[in-house]
Amino acid sequence: MRTEFRLSGSGGQGLLLAGIVLAEAAILEDKNAVQTQSYGPEARGGASKAEVVISAEDIDYPKATDPDYLLALTPESYKTYGALMGKGTIIVDASVPLSADIKARTLSVPILKTASEDLGKKVVANIVALGVLAGVSGIVGEKTLELAVKNRVPKGTEDLNISALRKGFELAARANA
Amino acid sequence: MRTEFRLSGSGGQGLLLAGIVLAEAAILEDKNAVQTQSYGPEARGGASKAEVVISAEDIDYPKATDPDYLLALTPESYKTYGALMGKGTIIVDASVPLSADIKARTLSVPILKTASEDLGKKVVANIVALGVLAGVSGIVGEKTLELAVKNRVPKGTEDLNISALRKGFELAARANA
Numbered sequence A, B: 001m002r003t004e005f006r007l008s009g010s011g012g013q014g015l016l017l018a019g020i021v022l023a024e025a026a027i028l029e030d031k032n033a034v035q036t037q038s039y040g041p042e043a044r045g046g047a048s049k050a051e052v053v054i055s056a057e058d059i060d061y062p063k064a065t066d067p068d069y070l071l072a073l074t075p076e077s078y079k080t081y082g083a084l085m086g087k088g089t090i091i092v093d094a095s096v097p098l099s100a101d102i103k104a105r106t107l108s109v110p111i112l113k114t115a116s117e118d119l120g121k122k123v124v125a126n127i128v129a130l131g132v133l134a135g136v137s138g139i140v141g142e143k144t145l146e147l148a149v150k151n152r153v154p155k156g157t158e159d160l161n162i163s164a165l166r167k168g169f170e171l172a173a174r175a176n177a
Helices: A015-028 A075-082 A111-118 A122-137 A142-152 A158-176 B015-028 B075-082 B111-118 B122-137 B142-152 B158-176
Strands: A002-010 A032-039 A047-055 A069-072 A089-093 A105-109 B002-010 B032-039 B047-055 B069-072 B089-093 B105-109
Touching: A002 A015, A002 A075, A002 A122, A015 A032, A015 A047, A015 A122, A015 A142, A015 B032, A032 B015, A047 A075, A069 A075, A069 A122, A075 A089, A089 A111, A089 A122, A105 A158, A111 A122, A111 A158, A122 A142, A122 A158, A142 A158, B002 B015, B002 B075, B002 B122, B015 B032, B015 B047, B015 B122, B015 B142, B047 B075, B069 B075, B069 B122, B075 B089, B089 B111, B089 B122, B105 B158, B111 B122, B111 B158, B122 B142, B122 B158, B142 B158
Parallel strands: A002 A069, A069 A089, A089 A105, B002 B069, B069 B089, B089 B105
Antiparallel strands: A002 A047, A032 A047, A032 B032, B002 B047, B032 B047
16 A cells, blocks of 8 residues: 655756655545655765655655655666665666666656657656656556646746646656557 | 754645755755655645754654654644654744643744734745744754755745745744843
């Protein structure tokens, strides 16, 4: 009943916001959710990690211990957190070279390229990634997520971000096929 | 070495942002920080709770277990979380009636009134509160916090939010005196 997400990449990629939106979408569907952002030596090196735990029941321990889904947008985050993956699925940006040492189920998805080329704004890569995560995991519905995105993104950027979310769901449908 | 903050009030008061800014200021001063936002049945009732744990060392458990500082901006959050306070200090909005049943050290501070009347914008109550928390706790310096506020608030609102932060530090100086 408990699903754990770890979102990793570099600072400035907006993964904290993606985590907040995912958590809020979950509660719109009457689940419980905890969103955590850790800062420390690794954050100072430009790395970023946000986690979301979603459950139909109370959440005692708020951190991901054995993530069901890892998002990795950079080679560094793929190496660091990919190596820790057991049962779960890795969603890694297609720009990142895959490693034979990382054995977990892996979907390589062009998230950064879709943001910068199809949508023309690399800053929406976080919302593209959110659509991919939601589509692959099936944790929340697309309409719910649209509502949560609209609630949280800066005013005036709603349409762009909704387009980004839809692109993410499309990428997920292709990756899952 | 570990300092725990719990920020509570109602949804829409921006306490998640206040928690994020506090955590970011701490890492600018080379500390470790974890920021957590829990969503669930209570969030659906309009309540909001954000937590920040700051430490010079690694943070194993990311949630507040015995908060050093509780911020409570509503009667409901004061009653719910004030009753759980042990060693720590409660910073409660001056609009909230105090209860003799809540025994922890308590500072009653006009946070909401300062935001709506002195600054003319009740939405900056979260940043006023942040200044109060930082001033009372001494956890981060005012200049560091200014930097973190500027990094995180919406563009165009920096000056208003810096004014709010300063008002918060002034309120803290008065409350501590």
